[in-house]
Amino acid sequence: MTFTTRPEITGTFGAVASTHWIASAVGMRMLELGGTAADAAAAMGFVLNVVEPHLNGPLGDMPAMIWLAGADAPQAICGQGVAPLGATVEHMRSEGLTAIPGSGLLATVVPGAFDGWMLMLRDHGRLPLRTVMEPAIHYARAGHPILARAAGTIAGLARFFEDEWPTSHATWLPGGMAPKAGALFANLVLAETWERLLTEAEAVQGGREAQIEAARRAFYKGFVAEEIDRWMREACVMDAAGARRKGVLSGEDMAAWQAGYEPAQSVDYHGWEVMKPGFWSQGPVFLQTLRLLEGLEVDPSRPAGFIHVVTEAMKLSFADREAFYGDAPGDWPRAALLERAYAGSRRGLIGERASLEQRPGRPSGFEVLAEAAIARAQRETEAKGVGAGEPTMAHLSEKRGDTVHIDAVDRWGNMVSATPSGGWLQSSPVVPGLGMPLNSRAQMFWLDPGLPSSLVPGTRPRTTLSPSMARGPDGTRLAFGTPGGDQQDQWQLIWFLRLVHQRLNLQEAVDAPLFHTAHFQGSFWPREVRPGHLMVEPAVGEAVIADLRARGHDVEVAAPWTVGRLTAASRGADGLLRAAATPRLMQAYAIGR
Numbered sequence: 001m002t003f004t005t006r007p008e009i010t011g012t013f014g015a016v017a018s019t020h021w022i023a024s025a026v027g028m029r030m031l032e033l034g035g036t037a038a039d040a041a042a043a044m045g046f047v048l049n050v051v052e053p054h055l056n057g058p059l060g061d062m063p064a065m066i067w068l069a070g071a072d073a074p075q076a077i078c079g080q081g082v083a084p085l086g087a088t089v090e091h092m093r094s095e096g097l098t099a100i101p102g103s104g105l106l107a108t109v110v111p112g113a114f115d116g117w118m119l120m121l122r123d124h125g126r127l128p129l130r131t132v133m134e135p136a137i138h139y140a141r142a143g144h145p146i147l148a149r150a151a152g153t154i155a156g157l158a159r160f161f162e163d164e165w166p167t168s169h170a171t172w173l174p175g176g177m178a179p180k181a182g183a184l185f186a187n188l189v190l191a192e193t194w195e196r197l198l199t200e201a202e203a204v205q206g207g208r209e210a211q212i213e214a215a216r217r218a219f220y221k222g223f224v225a226e227e228i229d230r231w232m233r234e235a236c237v238m239d240a241a242g243a244r245r246k247g248v249l250s251g252e253d254m255a256a257w258q259a260g261y262e263p264a265q266s267v268d269y270h271g272w273e274v275m276k277p278g279f280w281s282q283g284p285v286f287l288q289t290l291r292l293l294e295g296l297e298v299d300p301s302r303p304a305g306f307i308h309v310v311t312e313a314m315k316l317s318f319a320d321r322e323a324f325y326g327d328a329p330g331d332w333p334r335a336a337l338l339e340r341a342y343a344g345s346r347r348g349l350i351g352e353r354a355s356l357e358q359r360p361g362r363p364s365g366f367e368v369l370a371e372a373a374i375a376r377a378q379r380e381t382e383a384k385g386v387g388a389g390e391p392t393m394a395h396l397s398e399k400r401g402d403t404v405h406i407d408a409v410d411r412w413g414n415m416v417s418a419t420p421s422g423g424w425l426q427s428s429p430v431v432p433g434l435g436m437p438l439n440s441r442a443q444m445f446w447l448d449p450g451l452p453s454s455l456v457p458g459t460r461p462r463t464t465l466s467p468s469m470a471r472g473p474d475g476t477r478l479a480f481g482t483p484g485g486d487q488q489d490q491w492q493l494i495w496f497l498r499l500v501h502q503r504l505n506l507q508e509a510v511d512a513p514l515f516h517t518a519h520f521q522g523s524f525w526p527r528e529v530r531p532g533h534l535m536v537e538p539a540v541g542e543a544v545i546a547d548l549r550a551r552g553h554d555v556e557v558a559a560p561w562t563v564g565r566l567t568a569a570s571r572g573a574d575g576l577l578r579a580a581a582t583p584r585l586m587q588a589y590a591i592g593r
Contacts, residue, residue: 005583006590008507015579015592016040017407017567019055019483022144023047024581024589026135027408030127037408038066038124039132041416042117046136046194048404048420049436050187051144053172054153055483056404057423058190059228059431060439062113063277063465065264066124067477069413074469076262076277078460079116079420080441081109082327085457086248089447092455095245100443100455102525103427104239105232105247107440109461113420114219115259122212124414129211130198140191140435143184147587151181153426164238165429168437172425189435196223216258225254227433237429240525249438264469267338269294270500271473276466279334279452280327282523283466286489286496288317291343293497296350300502300512303540304547310497311517311534311553312350314490316359318520323360323373326452327460333363354552356531358520372451377521377529403465403483407569409577415569417467417479419488443525464523468492475573482566482582486523490516491564506568506580507590513539514563530554537563 009015014037016027026047027040035043041064049058062079087109092100100107121132154161155178161169162176171187172178179185197218204214218224229251236246264275265283269290276283292313300306324332336342346361358377360370403421422439430437444462445455453462466488470478482491491514498509515536522528532554536545539560549555561584569579569590579590 002504002508004508004511006507006580008505009579009590009592011577011593012411012575013577013593014040014410015408015569015577015590016044017569017579017581017588017590018044018048019404019565019567019588020048020051021587021589022051022139023406024591027406028591029135030132031410033127033131035127035410036125036412037410037414037416038120039127040408040410041406041418042121042125043132043135044406044408045113045117045418045420046133047139048406050136050139050190052147052150052404053187053425054150055402055424056420057425057439058114058436059111060113060420060422061441061463061465062116062418062420063281063463063467064116064120064416064418065275065277065467065469065479066120067415067469067479068124073266074264074275074415076264077116077120077259078262078277078280079112079259080280080460080463080465081112081439082257082460083109083442083445083455083457084249084253086250087442087455087457089449089455091248092447096243097241098447099525099527100445100447101240102443103440104237104245105235105249105428105438106239106245107442108247108249108428108438109442110249110253110257111423111439112257112259113422115216115257118212118216119259120416122209128208129201129215133194133198137191137194140187140194143186145182146179146185148181151179154178157426167430167432168425171430171435187435189433193224193434193436220257221255224434225251228254228431228438231431235429265338267291272500273471274496275469279325279332280460280462281466282321282325282462282464282486282489283468284325284334284338285314285317285321286466286468286493287338288320288343289313289493291338291340292316292347292350295344295347298497298501300498304544307515307534307536307540307544307548308354308551308553309350310494311515312355314493314517315355315519316346316349319358319360319373322358322377322521323369324366324452326454326462328452328454328456329459330452332452333366336363337361352551354532354534356552358529369451372448373521376446376448402565403485403488405467405481405483405565405567407479407481407567407579409479409569409571413477413571415469415477415479415571417469417481419465419467419481419483421465421483444523464488466492470496476570478568478570480566480568482564484564486518486520487516487564491566495566506570506578510566510568510580510582513537515540516563535563537561
């Protein structure tokens with residue numbers, strides 16, 4: 001019998017899963033009120049802003065996938081904001097920078113999460129905006145039991161906040177005292193911000209759609225944007241590169257941007273079709289790796305071989321990510337990266353020994369990009385400075401965050417997978433009068449010109465955020481994802497392969513041992529590279545660990561039950577709903593009936 005920590009949740013009415021139990025309960029409440037998966041997901045997203053402020057915030061980012069009942073394929077929603085007009089390579093160089101810091105104001109792009117949620121609610125929700133946002137307002141005003149990791153993050157930054165970011169000190173250490181784990185913690189200023197936004201929205205004549213449009217205006221052209229613009233003109237704060245610098249985000253930048261829909265990227269694998277956001281995310285890494293693996297032996301019942309071949313395939317796909325992914329203007333070879341012929345040309349690079357090299361492909365005409373990616377990886381092998389910019393659990397540091405994830409499916413068959421992030425309390429100071437910090441997603445841009453991921457005003461950073469959807473051979477529709485920065489598409493892939501090849505249920509696959517590599521170029525400050533690195537959970541067994549070391553992997557054994565924060569929800573062709581959530585870190589929950 002396969003080990004599992006919890007039952008796989010099943011039912012026919014609705015199911016939700018998220019990385020915090022309170023958010024999951026709120027999502028289920030929306031379904032009970034007659035809301036759709038969009039209503040449930042958005043309500044969960046706003047609550048997660050409050051109860052996991054070290055992992056995401058209202059001024060962060062929110063890529064999502066939404067699959068409507070009756071639609072043949074999902075769409076991606078891009079809640080990823082763009083670089084401000086003043087964010088140029090020349091400006092960053094003039095500040096003495098060779099890389100964008102992982103914290104502070106220069107790392108800020110246009111906040112995208114709020115508009116992403118509003119777009120989803122306007123087009124696919126049913127409930128009034130106040131109904132969706134009221135739970136978050138309640139927990140911001142009345143307080144919530146603060147997580148131990150959030151409390152630890154605040155305590156570890158108390159002196160820095162006091163000396164350098166006084167607005168954050170006032171917000172996160174009320175009365176000068178860091179909160180204790182499990183104690184009630186409130187953010188009254190944030191509650192007031194949301195109340196003001198709702199009051200302005202409800203003053204507009206018309207129905208829920210008109211109110212949602214009014215909320216979008218209040219956020220991006222009204223008082224929220226005005227407060228951000230006013231503060232950014234004067235603020236000069238310490239960042240991860242060790243200097244006090246001003247930011248460049250303006251109210252004009254916010255007013256010029258809106259969230260939007262995009263077609264999903266997809267590949268087929270052993271009868272499944274897997275869908276991801278585009279090449280401005282790291283999602284296609286998952287798809288590229290599936291293409292590589294479909295011509296190899298993938299057998300999770302033989303763990304050493306399974307871990308080795310999957311890790312080596314991921315190394316190749318992530319090398320391509322660094323060479324070819326991004327949003328900068330240019331004719332990049334992205335379509336070729338998902339073709340079987342291209343995977344076939346790369347598959348022979350996977351051998352019996354762990355690779356210690358960065359090996360991007362060389363599609364015809366793009367050899368220079370591949371060489372540039374290799375050169376960057378060599379340049380960034382040493383960590384530079386101290387930052388709070390890497391949300392990868394890294395590993396379980398109190399000063400580094402993570403992300404959150406949400407899955408929802410309603411009684412009609414609508415599904416959402418969303419991965420909100422950014423706006424971490426440890427990465428940017430709180431904006432006065434709003435109760436929320438800005439994001440630091442611009443750290444993913446490179447300051448080398450002419451690359452797909454070069455800093456260009458008006459373009460999106462190549463984010464790690466990567467929600468997922470899939471359709472099985474029997475018609476099952478699946479929404480899934482995880483926090484974890486560069487690890488997101490590693491943990492999701494491993495989980496999915498167990499689902500396909502071992503035929504585990506959602507919870508069994510979540511509970512199975514996880515692993516990941518940091519072999520490739522990291523996305524976050526200080527952009528570290530660790531050739532041959534492989535982290536595994538000890539549950540794989542000592543014999544497997546010894547085998548992997550013998551193959552040349554630089555194995556790091558994680559503490560038990562600490563790798564990955566996967567959640568998932570599905571709907572079978574017969575209407576049966578399922579959901580699962582990781583027991584790791586004892587936060588995530590799936591709820592359904």
